[in-house]
Amino acid sequence: MNSKTEKKDCVFSAIPNEMKPVIALINRAAHGCTDLFNKHLARVNLTVKGFLILCAAYKNTSFSQLDIAKGLLIDRSTMVSLVDALEQRGLVERVRHVEDRRQYRVVLTLEGERLFKEAREIAYQTEDEYLAVLSDKQKSDLKASLLLVLNAQAEKESQLSQTAPLLLATQTTAE
Known part of the structure; x- marks a missing residue:
């Protein structure tokens, strides 16, 4: 068999289970689930990070853009780009924060709320698919x-x- 066409085993699967710490399993599962979720979210032109921003803003108008970035572990510059893209699509609005005028709250528009609900259903479907063995x-x-x-x-x-x-x-x- 040609080495280029030979099917190789997954490196992670080849590692004995007793040598896989739980932290490595969580990391691998998170990557697999995120990849699957991104694939399903593509049909509504959204990513996991975009979904999480919509999720944080859903029925909560007190979180600032910075609060959401910190809470979701998204660096500031990436957060700005993500919110810019969501704002350009008419899904969110930036509104000056009442307590700190230097900050902006991220608020869902009606279209953002509609898309969030659709994406939330995709999340549940992805969860069911990914965790079907449980x-x-x-x-x-x-x-x-x-x-x-x-x-x-x-x-x-x-x-x-x-x-x-x-x-x-x-x-x-x-x-």
Whole structure:
């Protein structure tokens, strides 16, 4: 068999399961699910990041563009480009933030809300497709476990961000 036409096994599959830490499994699953979701969202000309921005803005007008970027782990310049594209399509509007005039809130338009609802159905379909090997209980347990981990991590990050200036101030005064 020619080496160019020979089918190769997936490298990840070839690694013994006992050598795959959970963190590597989560990473691999996230990539696979994201790829599948992006493929399905293409029919409404949206990406996962665009969907998540619409999701964050759905029925919530208090989040600033910066809040959404931080919460979704999107760097500022990418966030600006994403919101620009959504705004050009008439899906969102930037509105000056009431409490901080330097910031903008991201607000869904009626068309943005309609598209979000359509994309949310695509998300549920993608989830069903990707997790088809799991029972309903396993899906529920997986979601609950991930939320538990993510909420605990968010709490740690929140506590760390509250203590970080104090740590820096302590280090500065001790020098």
